[in-house]
Amino acid sequence: MADLTTDFLGISSPNPFWLASAPPTDKEYNVRRAFEAGWGGVVWKTLGAEGPPVVNVNGPRYGALYGADRRLLGLNNIELITDRPLEVNLEEIARVKSDYPDRAVIVSLMVPCEEAEWKAILPRVAETGADGIELNFGCPHGMSERGMGAAVGQVPEYIEMVTRWCKENYDRPVIVKLTPNITDIRYPARAAHNGGADAVSLINTISSITSVNLDNFSPEPSIDGKGSHGGYCGPAVKPIAMNMVAEIARDPETRGLPISGIGGVTTWRDAAEFMSLGAGNVQVCTAAMTYGFRIVQEMTAGLSQWMDEKGYTSVQDFVGRAVPNVTDWQYLNLNYVAKAKIDQEQCIKCGRCYAACEDTSHQAIWMKEGRVFEVNDAECVACNLCVDVCPVENCISMVEMAPGTVDPRTGRTVQDSYANWTTHPNNPGAQAAE
Amino acid sequence: MAPGQMASGLAAGRLTAAEIDANFDDLHPAYAPHEAAVAADRCYFCYDAPCTTACPTDIDIPLFIRQIQTGQPEAAARTIFDQNILGGICARVCPTETLCEEACVRETAEGKPVEIGRLQRYATDTVMSAGVHPYSRAPETGKSVAVVGAGPAGLACAHRLAMLGHEVVIYESRPKAGGLNEFGIAAYKATGGFAQSEVDWLLQIGGITIETGRALGGELTLDGLKADHDAVFLSIGLGGVNALRVPDENMPGVRNAVDFIAELRQAENLSALAVGRNVVVIGGGMTAVDAAVQSKLLGAENVTIAYRRGRDAMPASRYEQDLAASKGVRLMFNVMPVGLTGTEALTAVDLEYTQVVDGRVTGTGETVTLPADQLFKAIGQTLDGAPGALALEGGKIAVSDGGRTSIDGVWAGGDCAAGGDDLTVTAVAEGRDAAMDIHKALVG
Numbered sequence: 001m002a003d004l005t006t007d008f009l010g011i012s013s014p015n016p017f018w019l020a021s022a023p024p025t026d027k028e029y030n031v032r033r034a035f036e037a038g039w040g041g042v043v044w045k046t047l048g049a050e051g052p053p054v055v056n057v058n059g060p061r062y063g064a065l066y067g068a069d070r071r072l073l074g075l076n077n078i079e080l081i082t083d084r085p086l087e088v089n090l091e092e093i094a095r096v097k098s099d100y101p102d103r104a105v106i107v108s109l110m111v112p113c114e115e116a117e118w119k120a121i122l123p124r125v126a127e128t129g130a131d132g133i134e135l136n137f138g139c140p141h142g143m144s145e146r147g148m149g150a151a152v153g154q155v156p157e158y159i160e161m162v163t164r165w166c167k168e169n170y171d172r173p174v175i176v177k178l179t180p181n182i183t184d185i186r187y188p189a190r191a192a193h194n195g196g197a198d199a200v201s202l203i204n205t206i207s208s209i210t211s212v213n214l215d216n217f218s219p220e221p222s223i224d225g226k227g228s229h230g231g232y233c234g235p236a237v238k239p240i241a242m243n244m245v246a247e248i249a250r251d252p253e254t255r256g257l258p259i260s261g262i263g264g265v266t267t268w269r270d271a272a273e274f275m276s277l278g279a280g281n282v283q284v285c286t287a288a289m290t291y292g293f294r295i296v297q298e299m300t301a302g303l304s305q306w307m308d309e310k311g312y313t314s315v316q317d318f319v320g321r322a323v324p325n326v327t328d329w330q331y332l333n334l335n336y337v338a339k340a341k342i343d344q345e346q347c348i349k350c351g352r353c354y355a356a357c358e359d360t361s362h363q364a365i366w367m368k369e370g371r372v373f374e375v376n377d378a379e380c381v382a383c384n385l386c387v388d389v390c391p392v393e394n395c396i397s398m399v400e401m402a403p404g405t406v407d408p409r410t411g412r413t414v415q416d417s418y419a420n421w422t423t424h425p426n427n428p429g430a431q432a433a434e
Numbered sequence: 435m436a437p438g439q440m441a442s443g444l445a446a447g448r449l450t451a452a453e454i455d456a457n458f459d460d461l462h463p464a465y466a467p468h469e470a471a472v473a474a475d476r477c478y479f480c481y482d483a484p485c486t487t488a489c490p491t492d493i494d495i496p497l498f499i500r501q502i503q504t505g506q507p508e509a510a511a512r513t514i515f516d517q518n519i520l521g522g523i524c525a526r527v528c529p530t531e532t533l534c535e536e537a538c539v540r541e542t543a544e545g546k547p548v549e550i551g552r553l554q555r556y557a558t559d560t561v562m563s564a565g566v567h568p569y570s571r572a573p574e575t576g577k578s579v580a581v582v583g584a585g586p587a588g589l590a591c592a593h594r595l596a597m598l599g600h601e602v603v604i605y606e607s608r609p610k611a612g613g614l615n616e617f618g619i620a621a622y623k624a625t626g627g628f629a630q631s632e633v634d635w636l637l638q639i640g641g642i643t644i645e646t647g648r649a650l651g652g653e654l655t656l657d658g659l660k661a662d663h664d665a666v667f668l669s670i671g672l673g674g675v676n677a678l679r680v681p682d683e684n685m686p687g688v689r690n691a692v693d694f695i696a697e698l699r700q701a702e703n704l705s706a707l708a709v710g711r712n713v714v715v716i717g718g719g720m721t722a723v724d725a726a727v728q729s730k731l732l733g734a735e736n737v738t739i740a741y742r743r744g745r746d747a748m749p750a751s752r753y754e755q756d757l758a759a760s761k762g763v764r765l766m767f768n769v770m771p772v773g774l775t776g777t778e779a780l781t782a783v784d785l786e787y788t789q790v791v792d793g794r795v796t797g798t799g800e801t802v803t804l805p806a807d808q809l810f811k812a813i814g815q816t817l818d819g820a821p822g823a824l825a826l827e828g829g830k831i832a833v834s835d836g837g838r839t840s841i842d843g844v845w846a847g848g849d850c851a852a853g854g855d856d857l858t859v860t861a862v863a864e865g866r867d868a869a870m871d872i873h874k875a876l877v878g
Contacts, residue, residue, distance in 0.1 A: 068472070068475040069471075069472045069475065070468075348539040348540070348542040348543040349480075349484065349539055349542065350478045350480040350481070350539040351480050351481030351482060351483075352478060352479070352480065352481060354481050355481040367481070367482075371482075371484065391478050391543070392543065
C-alpha cells in the first residue's frame with residue numbers, strides 16, 4: 001500500500017484528506033470522531049472575533065439538488081461561521097491538537113477588515129498549537145453582508161492587505177481560502193500570493209438557490225416563507241473548482257503557490273484529479289456530511305491502490321502532473337482529427353446518440369434497419385455528444401484518424417504536424433507559419 | 435395443517451383461510467412513490483422506443499415514465515389512457531415479458547428491463563384510486579352504437595365512442611361486465627375487485643348503458659341490433675372450449691379450465707372452493723398456467739401441466755412457466771392425454787409421450803399414468819354463437835382494417851376477431867381502433 005503521508009506547507013498529515021472548514025469541524029466532539037475515522041487533518045470551522053457569537057437561523061440551513069435515487073449531487077447552506085464562543089473553540093482546538101499531534105489542525109478565521117481585529121485574534125490562535133490558519137474570504141452568504149467572507153475575497157486589494165497583516169502577526173502557515181464568486185480566479189490568487197500567503201485553498205461555496213417551492217414560491221431552504229442565496233457545494237461543483245485550481249496552478253504569476261483543493265471531492269478519484277491539477281492536498285465536506293466520516297476509508301484505500309497500480313510511492317509523484325496539459329483553446333491542435341465509432345457489439349440500441357446528433361448536433365449518425373446506429377464520417381465533427389449521452393460506457397469512442405488518411409467531412413488529408421488557431425488562415429490575427 | 439389437505443377427490447379448505455388469503459395476494463405489489471421514482475429513473479428515454487413499438491396499444495412509454503420521474507403520475511396516466519383506457523388492468527395482466535419489457539434496451543444491456551408494467555400500474559392506480567376520470571364527452575352526435583360483449587375490446591370501443599359523442603349500449607351475456615378481466619384471469623393478477631372498479635371508473639365518461647344477461651342469439655339478433663343502432667361492434671370473445679377427444683371426457687372431475695377460473699374469480703370465499711388433491715391441467719397457454727397455479731394456491735397437493743409439445747413451443751411465456759414452477763406446479767412436456775380412468779369420478783389420466791414429425795404431434799406409444807381427481811381442459815377456446823351471415827377466417831370473424839366485418843355497419847374486435855394474439859391489450863387496441871373507424875363512418 002502506497003504511503004499517503006502528505007507534507008503541505010511543512011505540515012505533515014497521514015493522508016491528503018482534510019475536512020474543510022464547515023459544520024463537521026465545528027466542535028471537539030466531531031473532530032475527534034473524524035480523526036478516529038482516519039481523516040488526515042481538519043480546518044476548524046471559522047472562528048469570529050471575540051464577543052457575542054453570531055446567531056444562525058432556527059430553520060433549515062441546507063438545500064439540495066438530487067440525482068437518481070435521491071443521490072445528493074449538490075448541497076447549499078446558509079449557515080454562518082461558528083456560533084460558539086471564541087474561548088470554547090480555542091480551548092477545544094488546543095486539546096484536540098495535543099491529543100492528535102500527527103494530524104493537521106488548521107484554524108479558519110474571519111474577523112472584520114481591521115488590522116487590530118486580526119492582531120487581537122492571531123496570538124490566541126497561535127497559543128492553541130494549531131498548525132496554521134486559513135483566512136475565510138469565501139463565504140458568500142450572511143457574513144458577506146457584514147463586509148467579511150466573500151466581500152473581502154471579491155476585492156483583491158483587501159485579500160492582499162489582510163494576508164499581509166496575518167503574515168506579519170502570525171508565524172505559522174497562512175492559507176487564503178478563495179471565493180469562486182468572481183470572474184477570474186487568478187486575480188484573488190495573485191493578491192494572496194502578493195500578500196505573502198503560503199497557500200490558497202479553493203473553492204469556497206458558490207452563491208446559489210437550489211430550488212423554489214412551487215406552492216408558496218419561496219426559495220429553498222425556506223425560512224418562514226423567504227429564502228436567501230446559500231453557498232453551493234458537493235459533486236455538482238467539482239468541474240468549476242477543478243478549473244479554478246488549474247488556472248492558478250498554470251498562471252505564471254502564481255505558479256508553484258501551494259493549493260489545497262476543495263469542491264465536490266467525494267471519492268479517491270476526485271482527489272487524484274484535483275491533485276493532478278496542482279492541489280497538494282484536498283479538503284472535503286459534503287461527502288462527509290452525506291455519508292459520515294467513515295467515507296474517508298474509501299478515499300484513502302482507493303488513492304493508495306491507484307498509486308500502487310501506477311507505481312507512485314508518494315503523492316508528490318502525481319501532484320501537478322496534469323497541469324502542463326491544461327492550455328488555452330488557441331493552442332489546441334487543429335490538425336488532430338477524430339471520428340466517433342460505435343461498437344455494435346456493445347450497442348443496446350437505445351438511440352440516444354441518434355436523437356442527440358440528429359436533433360441537436362450534426363446529423364452524423366444514421367439509424368438503419370433494425371435499429372442499427374452508425375456514424376457518418378462525412379458529417380461527424382467528433383463533438384463527443386454521442387459518447388456523453390450513451391448509457392453504455394465505452395460503447396462509443398472517439399478514434400483518432402491516422403495522419404495521411406483523408407477526412408471525408410473536409411476532404412483534407414490528416415496532417416501529422418501540429419497547427420493551432422494562432423496560425424490558422426481564418427484567424428485575422430494569425431501569424432504566418434514559419 | 436388444515437384438515438382438508440390430504441382429502442382425496444375434490445375438497446374445499448385444503449389450506450387455512452389465512453394461507454389462502456396470502457397465496458392469492460397481489461402477484462406484483464404496487465410501488466411506493468420512491469420505488470416508482472427509482473424505477474422510472476432507469477428509463478433511457480430511447481429514440482423511437484422499442485417498448486412503444488412492442489406495445490399493441492402504442493403507449494408512449496418513455497414519456498409516461500418520464501412523467502412519473504418528474505413527479506406527475508397523473509400526467510403519466512393520461513399518456514397511458516389516451517392510448518389504452520384499460521391501462522390499469524393491462525398493467526397487471528399484460529405479458530410484459532414478451533412485449534414492452536422484452537423490447538426494453540435494459541433487458542438487452544443487463545437482463546433487467548425497466549419495470550414498465552409496474553410503473554404503468556403506479557400511474558394508473560394514482561388516478562383511478564382517486565376516482566378521477568380524466569375524459570369528458572364531445573357534444574352528442576345523435577348516433578347510437580351497439581357493442582356486444584363487455585370485455586376489454588367492447589369496453590375500449592364503447593369508451594372511445596362515448597368520448598366522441600356517440601350513445602353506446604353494451605349487451606353482455608354474463609351478469610357482470612368485464613369479460614375475461616372479470617372472469618378469465620388469475621385472481622392474484624387483479625386483486626381487490628379491480629376489474630369491476632375499473633369498469634365503474636370507465637363508465638364515468640357517461641353515454642354508455644350496459645344491459646347484462648343479453649347474449650347474441652334468441653331475441654337479440656344482429657339484424658335487430660342493426661335496425662336499432664347506427665353501427666354494431668361485436669366483441670363476443672371465444673365462448674367454446676376445444677375438446678380433448680378422449681373417451682369419457684364428460685366424466686365427473688373433468689372440467690373446462692375457463693369455468694374453474696371463472697368460478698374462482700366469482701367466489702365469495704375461496705376456502706369454500708373445492709379443488710382436487712391431484713390436479714392435471716391439459717394445455718400450454720396462459721389459461722393452463724392460471725388454472726394450475728390457482729389449484730396449487732388453493733392447496734392441491736400435486737398439480738401437473740401436461741403440454742403436448744416442447745417447452746419452446748409453449749404459448750405461456752417462460753416467465754409464466756417459471757411462475758408456475760415456483761408455486762410448485764410440475765411442467766410436463768411432450769405428453770398428450772389418451773385415456774381417463776374412473777368409475778364414479780376421475781381417478782387417473784393416461785398420458786402418451788409425443789414427438790413432432792413433419793410438424794405434427796404424434797404419439798410414441800410410451801405412456802405414463804398420473805393419479806388425477808381433477809383434470810382441467812385448457813387446450814384453447816373457439817368462437818361460439820357468431821351470427822351465421824358473418825364471413826369467418828381461421829374460425830374467427832374475418833375483419834379488415836379498422837375491424838370492419840363482411841357485413842356493412844358491423845365491426846368486430848377482440849378474441850372473436852381474426853388476427854391478434856388473444857391478449858387483453860390487443861383487444862383494447864382493436865376496440866379503440868374500431869371505434870375510430872365507426873366514428874369516421876358515422877360522422878364522416
